[in-house]
Amino acid sequence: MSRTDELTFDPSALSAAQQKGDSCVACHKKWPRPRVRVGCLPGGSGVFACADCAPALSGPLVPEHITAVMVPEGASR
Numbered sequence: 001m002s003r004t005d006e007l008t009f010d011p012s013a014l015s016a017a018q019q020k021g022d023s024c025v026a027c028h029k030k031w032p033r034p035r036v037r038v039g040c041l042p043g044g045s046g047v048f049a050c051a052d053c054a055p056a057l058s059g060p061l062v063p064e065h066i067t068a069v070m071v072p073e074g075a076s077r
């Protein structure tokens with residue numbers, strides 16, 4: 001069984017800064033530094049969002065520009 005409580009993001013769709021957690025996965029803002037972990041990369045590193053974007057990412061209605069960079073569940077391999 002895999003842990004599916006976290007969103008998985010497609011690293012190829014993220015900038016280097018986003019992959020390192022240096023910029024918000026939603027709005028690319030680097031300052032203030034994103035602090036809210038909203039998901040992870042397939043490799044296990046955390047993906048972060050700023051306080052403004054995090055609520056949208058954890059809610060039922062994830063903005064389309066975010067779902068575009070997420071790995072759909074069940075699409076592993």
Ligand SMILES: [Zn+2]
Pocket residue numbers: 024025026027028029049050051052053054
């Ligand atoms: Zn943001």
